Amino acid sequence: MPELAEVYFYARQWEVGVGEKIRAMATHPAARVYRDCPAATITKELTGRKMTSWQTHGKQMLFGFEQGRWLSLHLGMSGSLRTEPASKDCDPDKHAHLVLATETTHLIFSDPRMFGRVALDVTAEGDLPRWWLELPAAIEGENFTLAQIGDFLQRHPRTPLKTLLLDQRRFPGIGNWMADEICWQLRLHPATPSGELSPKQVASLHQMIRLIAREAMRIIGTDWSDPPKSWLFLHRWRDGGDCPRRGCGTPLQRADLRGRTTCWCPRCQA
DNA sequence: ATCTCTGTTCACAA
């Protein structure tokens, strides 16, 4: 159930594959995760080549291989990456749709619900895939600007703020918990129409997105630690959670907003 | 049995 930092964490699990040649591959060719690219193509292009790099951008992952071969993965709702030693009897679960075997390690992609996807690009050596270069500015980076946000909000004035934050075209990597966290930290109701934010609130939003994104990467991205107890994060899942803001403690509210479970404090985010 | 879910896409409405 990965967002920005969880995706980064999972991608890093495969870092041990960098510099290693792919000796063999196993796939579930009929799995829905291959709807963009046949499993046979991926097997053909990667077998015998070394993995040379890995990176993530929002919820997208990209693994580089020799001779301009690129494996891209999206984890959807239930995908994950892990490794297992090649020495022992490898027993990937039944949802392990893709296994890359190196000399020492099996790199495993599992996805029970199969909302995830796998694809392969071939480019001139040294070039990243075109679509990767055209991804929107990373929310944790320097190119993510206040002007872009203001513009986007104005173009979707009636869309609830929380819903808009989930739009990957402008906020790559933000998922359900990050969107709720950002609204809560800003004391803005998730259903606030995006066009109603004042210039000052838009500026705060810009800063908060960067803060949450960078902290999530630092805390979750490295070892999957929990964010601080002072965040909404740890309180939003179970029914009966209370607002963690100092001096508040109001029972949190949960409801569906445009098809996504949303949690907020009815007092702080009135 | 029934409901929920850290995501995206598609058809359709306005």
Added chain:
DNA sequence: GTTGTGAACAGAGA
């Protein structure tokens, strides 16, 4: 053409 909405995808766990 653009913006906004809800259903659909699929399986596991409560």
